[in-house]
Amino acid sequence: MKIEELLTHTGEWLRGEGPSANIVMSSRIRLARNLAKTPFPSRSTKKDLETTLNIVEKIMVKVPFLKGATLFRMNELDQVDRQMLVERHLMSHEHASNPDGKGLLVSTEEIVSIMVNEEDHLRIQVMRSGLNLTEGWDIINTIDDTISKEIDFAYLENWGYLTSCPTNTGTAMRGSVMMHLPALVMTKQINKVLAAISKLSFACRGFYGEGTQASGNFYQISNQVSLGHSELDIIQNINGLIRQVIEQEEQARQALLVQNRPMLEDKICRCWGLLRTARIISSQEAIELFSMVRLGIDTGILKDVNHKALNELFIVIQPAHLQKIEAKKLNSFERDTKRASLIRQKLGGKDV
Amino acid sequence: MQCDICGKKKATVHLTEIVDEQMSEMHLCEECARQKSSQMEQQFGLADLLAGLSQTTPMVKESKEGMLKCSDCGLNYEDFRKFGRLGCSQCYVSFKENLSGLLRKIHGSSHHLGKTPYALKAENPVPVSSSAALLPSENVEGLKKQLQIAIAAEDFEKAAMLRDKIKGLENG
Numbered sequence: 001m002k003i004e005e006l007l008t009h010t011g012e013w014l015r016g017e018g019p020s021a022n023i024v025m026s027s028r029i030r031l032a033r034n035l036a037k038t039p040f041p042s043r044s045t046k047k048d049l050e051t052t053l054n055i056v057e058k059i060m061v062k063v064p065f066l067k068g069a070t071l072f073r074m075n076e077l078d079q080v081d082r083q084m085l086v087e088r089h090l091m092s093h094e095h096a097s098n099p100d101g102k103g104l105l106v107s108t109e110e111i112v113s114i115m116v117n118e119e120d121h122l123r124i125q126v127m128r129s130g131l132n133l134t135e136g137w138d139i140i141n142t143i144d145d146t147i148s149k150e151i152d153f154a155y156l157e158n159w160g161y162l163t164s165c166p167t168n169t170g171t172a173m174r175g176s177v178m179m180h181l182p183a184l185v186m187t188k189q190i191n192k193v194l195a196a197i198s199k200l201s202f203a204c205r206g207f208y209g210e211g212t213q214a215s216g217n218f219y220q221i222s223n224q225v226s227l228g229h230s231e232l233d234i235i236q237n238i239n240g241l242i243r244q245v246i247e248q249e250e251q252a253r254q255a256l257l258v259q260n261r262p263m264l265e266d267k268i269c270r271c272w273g274l275l276r277t278a279r280i281i282s283s284q285e286a287i288e289l290f291s292m293v294r295l296g297i298d299t300g301i302l303k304d305v306n307h308k309a310l311n312e313l314f315i316v317i318q319p320a321h322l323q324k325i326e327a328k329k330l331n332s333f334e335r336d337t338k339r340a341s342l343i344r345q346k347l348g349g350k351d352v
Numbered sequence: 353m354q355c356d357i358c359g360k361k362k363a364t365v366h367l368t369e370i371v372d373e374q375m376s377e378m379h380l381c382e383e384c385a386r387q388k389s390s391q392m393e394q395q396f397g398l399a400d401l402l403a404g405l406s407q408t409t410p411m412v413k414e415s416k417e418g419m420l421k422c423s424d425c426g427l428n429y430e431d432f433r434k435f436g437r438l439g440c441s442q443c444y445v446s447f448k449e450n451l452s453g454l455l456r457k458i459h460g461s462s463h464h465l466g467k468t469p470y471a472l473k474a475e476n477p478v479p480v481s482s483s484a485a486l487l488p489s490e491n492v493e494g495l496k497k498q499l500q501i502a503i504a505a506e507d508f509e510k511a512a513m514l515r516d517k518i519k520g521l522e523n524g
Contacts (some may be wrong), residue, residue, distance in 0.1 A: 033360040034441060036441055038440075039424075039425045039439055039440040040437070040439055040440055042437055042439065043425050043427065043439040043440060079464055088467075112390070141467070145469075145470050146521055148469040148471065149470045149471070152469075152471065153469045154440075154441035155468070155469050155472070156445075156464075157464070157468075157472075158442060158462070158463060158464060159444060159455065159462065159464055160466055161464075161466075162438075162441045162444050162466030163438075164437045164438055164439055165436060165438070166438065166451060166454055166455055167458055169444075169455060169459075170455075170459060170464050170466060171464070171465070171466035171467070174423065201460075202446070223416060225458075225459045225460060225461075226459065227458075227461050227462065227464060228459050228460060228461025228462070228463055228464075228465060228513070229461075229466070229467050230465045230467075231466050231467060233465070282364070284366075297405035332362050332364060333362075
């Protein structure tokens, strides 16, 4: 697959369905794995990195869920291409910024991706739509089992899977859930909820994971502890917490609808109008407006748009995507105008 | 809006910093933001957090620690404290004593209860540490079996954890 082919569709996990899809956009599970006999990537030689990439290339054909997958070598891609893979949530910023010796394996529907030679030799990721960590775990567990038949992983019985950073040691698993919490933000309860989450040793991050700020009322919640609990226990704990947050958000939405329906309708419809008419728009503003439109869909206030269309927009309005679509470099102002026109087009706005 | 640092380019990155309970906002262009973020990493990176954590655990004498080195990849323990990253799987053996306390600080435990690589499963059909992942975690019978194994292996820390878990399930 050529990287441009990614532009013809969006990841299967963005279809906007699945359990609690009105509040949970997506679920992600990742496992970190290292080869037992090779130094971790930060201390690998160029040759070691290349050997690891070749091993992955050789075994990928045997791995379930990876039929027809593509291995991208980072130093064969330009900066915009790499940024595009980050925007699609297939890999980290870190992976894009130091391309040497790094690779990314992407399955056809973008459900599975494997970063090769990031902080650890393998970072396997599975994405699902809605609240679906358990299904994600089943998939990633099968993939991991198959790979571990081919590769000797760094592992100690007492400490589990060994990772470059000790915060991942043990199961080396992180489950993350992307939640949309506009009503908790509007009713000013979000800080209370976030404080409770961090007390329970879960992490809360922004839309693009580690080091990013929350935008458009999207919050990514994940486990921090990876040692001392089984994978299924960790997933159950996350699920338990997420269900409570869902309940809080649902109550807040009800409260807004009951006490303040005209205000809520006004806010949502104005945002809808803005998106369909604006000529210049930043990605930050767009994401904030999408958040309101999404709430409009979930409360039944807006009927002419669905989650899938909106989820796709989240991806394609990002800078690298706009530049790939236009097939040329765009400066910040050009991107803002291109973005506005793309949104008008997708949301049935008028170009009058 | 112009970038606060260079004052030339358009600010596209918006930062909120809290220093000594004083909140300040910064609006930066992409280039200046990148510089700023590498500065921040140096200042407040995970490395410091890890180093901070490991300082609070009793360890091998300072002077000895300075010379502590991984027998395989040659990483200094001092460098691990600075950058927060280990160099290879052997580092876990070379720095075993220090890491044991650190892992407990981070995770509240230093005993793996998750899955086991396939190769080890095949050698050992009832591995001590993998059964928790394979059996449904609510299965009291499975946990009791693990408890017996842990006691037989004189792994009392793990035994205590399993005991509490079983108690929790039976009461719940």
